[in-house]
Amino acid sequence: MSRSHEFLNGARDILPLVVGAVPFGIIFGTLASGAGLSPWQTMGMSALVFAGSAQFIAITLLAGGVGALVVLLTTFVVNLRHALYSASMQPFVRHLPAHWRMPLAFWLTDEAYAVIQHRYAREDDSRYKHWFFLGAGLAMYLNWQASTAVGIAFGRAVPDLASWGLDFAMIATFIGIAVPMMRTRPQVASAAVAALVALATWSWPYKLGLIAAAIGGIVVGVWLERRASAEKGALA
Amino acid sequence: MDTWLLILGMLVITFLTRYSFFAWPRLRFPHLVEQGLHYVPVAVLTAIVVPGMLMPTGEWALRWDNAYLLAGVLAIVIAALTRHLLATIAGGLVAFFLLRWAFGQLPI
Incomplete structure (x- = not known):
């Protein structure tokens, strides 16, 4: 597939996730002034x-009068899960030059990760899968800017989209991405454990429960996979 | 000005987290880590989806009028039977909004 084809497919495949993010962008744009952010600072935060x-x-922390250092530390903890995505995608982007890897990393959100890893998992010989990554990332990014701007401009006048x-x-x-991936017993067990841990740790702050769930799912998956191949080895 | 510094700080921290492994193109993971990374998508996506269905507003909602749960289960069935992404999204969304409408949960 050509570059433009991949690019457009990326933008198309992430569309449901783009739509899903619209209310959140608008709510963010609406609420940020309450934390003392000017319209430009609100836009700046979404853009940067x-x-x-x-x-x-x-x-939320700023509105509560919390200091900048705590906000930065919290940002780090909340975004830790992105390091997991970064590791997971590294084998697919490491052949690219830095001027590709840097912008792609900047656009590596939860949503982008979901559709991009789905694209890379399809084993065709397209050389331009990074253009798919770019298309998906850009679509998500532009929409986030637009919906933040709508929130700033119209604020509470926007009907309650949430x-x-x-x-x-x-x-x-x-669901459409994850369920078809559950083909082996370790994959199913990994998902089940991740779900249970996510529910049990729901009250943990700063998305730490999500990391615990991911780690739980990964450990169980690898453990079962290794046990299965060890048994196979013992039989042979 | 302080706010702009904070925003720049958040930019640096967020970017460095996302770039953390992209920054080392020559890095090759040990086999065990590579095996583990294969489970990241399924584990993370499930960990987002399941609480989203069972606790859509942040509290347990094991109720028959929870459209997130019912339409989510339907989407899982469609995905398992068809393995078709678009069919799963379309079927799930149609069911979801029909249920919300039937339950009087839409603001119309």
Whole structure:
């Protein structure tokens, strides 16, 4: 597939997740002034940081009068999961020059990760899968800027988008990506453990429960996979 | 000005986290780590989806009028049977909004 083809497919495949993010961008734009951010600073945070969860937690902390150091530390903890995505995608982008790897890393959100790893998992010989990455990342990014701007400009005049439940688009997409990946017993067990840990750690702050769930799922998956291959080895 | 410094600080921290492994193109993971990374997508996506279905507002909602749960289960069934992403998204979303509408949960 050509570069432009991959690019457009990336933008297309992430579309449900883009739609799902619209209410959150608008809510962020609406709420940020309450934390003392000017419209430009609000826009600046969406444009430069580009991390929904971290942005929401930052304005909540700022509104509560928490110091900058705590906000930065929290940003680090909330974004830790991105290091996992970074490690997971590294084998696919390491052949690219730095002027590609840097912008792609900047656009590596939860949503982008979900559709991009799905694309790389398809084993065709396309040489331009990084253009898919770029298309998906850019679509998510431009939408985040636009919806933040709508929130700043129209604020509470926007009808209550959150009550529509557009966030279900993300759930449906993640289901559509994850379920077909559960082909082996270790994969199914990994998902089950991740789900249980996520539920048990739901009250943990700063998305730490998500990391615990990921680690739990990974450890169980690897453990079962190794046990299965050890048994096979013993039989042979 | 302080706020701008904070935003720049958040930019640096967020970017460095996402770039952490992209920064080392010559790095090759040990076999065990590589094996573990294969489980990242399934584990992370499931860990986002399941609480999203069972606790859509942050509290347990094991109720028959929880459209997130019902439409989510339907989406899982569609995904398992068809392995088709678009069918899963479309089927899940249609069911979700029909249920929300039937339960009177839409603001119309």
